[in-house]
Amino acid sequence: AQLDTLDIIVLAVLLLGTVAYFTKGTYWGLAKDPYATSYTAANGNKPAKTRNIVEKMEESNKNCVVFYGSQTGTAEDYASRLAKEGKSRFGLETMVADLEDYDFDNLDSLPEDKVAMFVLATYGEGEPTDNAVDFYEFITGEDVSFANSSEPALGNLKYVAFGLGNNTYEHYNSMVRNVSAALQKLGGQLIGTAGEGDDGAGTMEEDFLAWKDPMWTALAEKMGLEEREAVYEPVFGITEREGLTKDSPEVYLGEPNKMHLEGTQKGPFNAHNPYIAPIAESKEIFTVKDRNCLHLEIDISGSNLSYQTGDHIAVWPTNAGKEVDRFLNVTGLLSKRDSVIGVKALDPTAKVPFPTPTTYDAVVRYHMEICAPVSRQFIATLAAFAPNEAAKAEMTKLGSDKDYFHQKISNKYYNIAQALEEIGGGQQWTEIPFSAFIEGVNKVQPRYYSISSSSLVQKNMISVTAVVESLDVPGRTDALKGVTTNYLLALKQKQGGEPNPDPHGLTYDIMGPRNKYDGCHVPVHVRHSNFKLPSDPSKPIIMVGPGTGVAPFRGFVQERAAQAKAGENVGKTMLFFGCRKASEDFLYSSEWEEYKQALGDKFELITAFSRDGPKKVYVQHRLKEHQKEVNELLLQKAYFYVCGDAANMAREVNTMLAKIMSEERGIPETKAEEIVKSMRSANQYQEDVW
Ligand code: FAD
Structure with a gap:
């Protein structure tokens, strides 16, 4: 019988595999599976290559x-x-x-x-x-x-x-x-x-x-380019790997790189290589109706990871099982979820964004941001693969009509699978090449959290303060659930001994690939920030942090309380905190008392509860009420910090500060705004906002 191409490839791979085995891997580069992308930790998926772009474009004909x-x-x-x-x-x-x-x-x-x-x-x-x-x-x-x-x-x-x-x-x-x-x-x-x-x-x-x-x-x-009718050309070639199953040791089931696959996770841990960290403790620090806030203690001892007060920790999330199932179902891949696939870049300059061989399930669960809002352009691209003419016409219309798209899709916060479900009217979209999803759906992004502990006080234990995202969307029966925070909530439930940790039926695979995250682990890395306390603790500081914006300030105050206890001279430490109600979402309310004991008069906590009184009061109003003291501290070169909501709060605080200085110093507001600007460039005014 004639050998077909696949047979030849299989034979060649076997032969090379044998060579590699007998040569103890010396020629492993040769034997490399052409459809395998093995990530190494140090360089992510980047092979050694030229840094000369002109040369690169020449050689790849770009x-x-x-x-x-x-x-x-x-x-x-x-x-x-x-x-x-x-x-x-x-x-x-x-x-x-x-x-x-x-x-x-x-x-x-x-x-x-x-x-x-x-x-x-x-x-x-x-x-x-x-x-x-x-x-x-x-x-x-x-x-x-x-x-x-x-x-x-x-x-x-x-x-x-x-x-x-x-x-x-x-x-x-x-x-x-x-x-x-x-x-x-x-x-x-x-x-x-x-x-x-x-x-x-x-x-x-x-x-x-x-x-x-x-x-x-x-x-x-x-x-002098000629426009032609756009034709879809896949960037990646997908092959189903008959010889492999999800239990084969070389198959990635969500492990971020080769070392993780081989069970030898090693530092340095960074944005290409997470540390699978044990969660030492997890609790809810408030729970009201649909809102809850988590406090986690993540143990980094032995990882060689380090942090400084004010840094960020990145959490690598896992998609909710419910959304993974939805995606696989609407694309017709549900029955093949555990099939092993190889993915190869068909263009030498393209990169496969995850390690392979892997399974459809692992790609969708660990590597694709399937819950994110779907873009109009992507809908237009997928029109060609619609299961019927009506769906195709609808996709084309959505792709070209901004208002219609807004009304039908983005207003409802649909992700890709939800949009396909809705438009296909229950029919599956089996014609979409999987490559189109690899190209069109973003890579899962780690989410950052402002570390809420002091590295001076707990060097190897990182605290996280995170509000669980749950958004009611008009016109939809189910709320939009944040990917990472609900995953963390599931981990917390598991740690709390709940037999079926399953917030809102989201069914997270919290044991991780090959149960490697069992015992309550979460993949993380640390990102250093410029949001820092003055190196001299006797300098006064003013902090404005409503809601979870208080996170880094818990670290700051914890640090200063420890310094005061150790007999150091600590400067005035003023914290403006705001939330809805004193009885509901007042974060760390009892802890502040402890810090007060250590810091005495040096610590002042000023609260703004927006829903406790007849009038809404926010942190910027409290800042205004304390304008005399704020101005005096600034004249003593106090550092001024703002953390939390970037959209409104941070800007209002900025404006209010200029107003305060203008009034207190008897200078025009434009002049005061200039001073705020120069405080920012001198790092005397620091923001950590999102
Ligand atoms: P996601 O799934 O990412 O959703 C977040 C939001 O995106 C949703 O609420 C919604 O508005 C939008 N969205 C998601 N899906 C859709 C859709 N299909 N259609 C339309 N809109 C959609 N958070 C804290 O709680 N504490 C902190 O200390 C903290 N520190 C931070 C520090 C930095 C430097 C940064 C950048 C962010 C910080 N955050 C913090 C925010 C945090 O990183 C996350 O963004 C947050 O926890 C939500 O993550 P998630 O995965 O749960 O939600």
């Missing part, structure tokens, strides 16, 4: 690179959508690139017939995202210089830019603005306009869609 500076995955998602669209509509040879993976001193040798796109999120106080720091410093640096010395340096560079920002922050979209200005100063030629998306107004997605169409027109004109 004429368009889409760089992204991304923190939470949205900019990365937009970048990959631009790359796909450039290819399917205009036949551009596109690639997506993480800014962190390349050097930029040869950007001047990018040939004229190529184009670079920049999708750049602005993070926190106008900062670059972690992966864009080096690029940003390079390109905006005073003495930026390039390999060739032509003038102007970037005279050949054609570029396109889109920024992701939030207008509630002072430095709105400063990344894209500053980068675009720097590129133009160097002679770079902007095609179209530098787009700006506004998360603060909740219009990010629509801003992006509105920006990209005129950009494509301008780019097509500039580069």
Whole structure:
């Protein structure tokens, strides 16, 4: 009988496997399963490769690179959508690139017939995202210089830019603005306009869609591109691996990388390699009707992880079983959930975003952000795979009509599977290639929490204070459940001895892949922040932290109480806390008393309960009532901290502070606003907001 290709591959793999076995893995690189992407901890899924983008584009025959500076995955998602669209509509040879993976001193040798796109999120106080720091410093640096010395340096560079920002922050979209200005100063030629998306107004997605169409027109004109009918071309090849089952030791069932698969988790633990940490203690610190707040103690001893007061801990979530089932069911994959698949990038510049071989179930449960809002563009892409004509027409209409999409989909907070269920009227969507989901659904993002303990007091134990997300959505019977916080709630229930930890029927797989998270473990890593106490404890501090915004301040006050106990001279420690009712959601109400005993008059807690009286009182009102003392402390160079809600509270506190200084110092408000700005740049005013 003739051997077919699969047989040959199987034989070849067997042969190479044998070679590898007898050579003790010396030639393991050769024997590597072509459909396996083995993640190593140190570099995530990044093989050693060139940092020269011009060379990379030449060798992979690309004429368009889409760089992204991304923190939470949205900019990365937009970048990959631009790359796909450039290819399917205009036949551009596109690639997506993480800014962190390349050097930029040869950007001047990018040939004229190529184009670079920049999708750049602005993070926190106008900062670059972690992966864009080096690029940003390079390109905006005073003495930026390039390999060739032509003038102007970037005279050949054609570029396109889109920024992701939030207008509630002072430095709105400063990344894209500053980068675009720097590129133009160097002679770079902007095609179209530098787009700006506004998360603060909740219009990010629509801003992006509105920006990209005129950009494509301008780019097509500039580069002489012909638009063609968009055809879907998969980026990933999926093969079902008949020889493997979910019990085969090389199959990833949700393990984040190879070391975890082999059961030898090893540091350094970071954003590519979580530590499976034991939860030492978990409790609810308030529970009212549909709201509850968790306090967790996460044990990092022996992990080599360390933290400092004010840092963040990242929690790697698992999707709720209910949503995993919904997804697998509507896509017709339920009966194949445990089938083993290999995933291979069909384009050399694409990266498989999770380790393989794996199962459909593991991909959906651990690696895809299936609960996130579905985008209009993705709905438009999937129209071609609708199970019937009516569904196809509906998908096309949703994809092209912003208001209709809003009314039918985003108003109801549907995720992808819910949208498909609704539009398909119960029919399954079996025609959608799985690759389309890998491309179109974001990678699961770790969620950050402001650490609520002091590293001085509990070096190896990280406290987390998290409110469980549950959102009532008009027009829907079930509430929207936050992915991570409900997972943490399930863990808490398990630890509390509940036989079936199952908040709201969400059925989390809390034992983790191969039961590796048993005994109440959660995958985490630590992210260092600039939100820090003054190094001199005698300096006064003012903290404003309503709701869970109080989290880092519990750490701050815990630290100062310990310092006072140890006989150190601790400065005035003023905390403004706000919540709904003293009897309901007053976080750590009894603990503050203990700190008061240690700190005496040095500690002052000022509360604002918005629903206890006839009038709503918020932290900024209390700040105003204490304006004299606040101003005096600021004159003594007190540090001023704000933590919590970025959308409203942080801005109102900022405005109020300027007002207070204006009144107390008898200066115009504009002058006071200038002072607040300079306090921010001198780190005397620090924010930790989300
Ligand atoms: P998610 O599933 O991520 O949902 C969060 C929200 O996204 C929902 O409420 C909803 O508004 C929106 N959303 C989700 N799905 C959809 C959909 N299908 N359609 C439309 N909208 C949708 N939180 C704390 O409680 N304590 C802290 O100390 C804390 N510190 C933080 C520090 C930093 C630096 C940052 C960035 C965030 C911090 N957060 C903190 C917030 C935290 O990271 C999480 O965002 C929060 O816990 C919700 O996570 P989740 O996975 O439960 O919810």
